[in-house]
Amino acid sequence: MAAGNGDTVRVHYTGTLSDGSVFDSSADGGPIEFVIGGAAVIPGFEHAVVGMEIGQSKTFTIPSAEAYGERDPRLAQDVPRSQLPPELELFLGMRLTASNGDGREIALVVTSLTDEMARLDANHPLAGEDLTFAIELVGIN
Structure with a gap:
């Protein structure tokens, strides 16, 4: 079963910046849970999960313009x-x-x-940053 729009998914993730530093991770807690299409996470993250199956992992980069935008x-x-x-x-x-x-x-x-x-x-702390995520889909409801 592949994750699709409207599914509630659980994902483990580690987010890094272009210099390799970790800005966020689910390693110290449980996976995040969100509804695909519910706008709870940035769109590029949602899009990357669509089509994944439980146990599948991937790494992808979201350009700053599609993440938190450029610094203003x-x-x-x-x-x-x-x-x-x-x-x-x-x-x-x-x-x-x-x-x-x-x-x-x-x-x-x-x-x-x-x-x-x-x-x-007042810029978002990650504005202007390209974000790389390593994710693993651990559940679909």
Whole structure:
């Protein structure tokens, strides 16, 4: 039985960047479970699972444009530290959330700091990266 649209599948995976570093893996937990066509994972990942059979493995690369998109320099801004809460102890790599005008939350990462400014980046951390996945299909419902 091959996986197809609408099937609930369970997949073990390891995701790596072009330099070989691992950005995510199911090795320390169970496989991920999702419905093919349900948009729970990036489209290229879903497409790679279609047609696979239980026990089958494959490795594939998703170009950045089809994963989390290219980095958008407009989504990174320098903010005066005086405009941030004084009790906030900022550090590089710190993740923050902010609300936009319509109440939606925006995930931010601190990417540089000076005594006066903090650069806050709203790009997805994997934006601009080609993603390689090694996957094994372990279940189909």
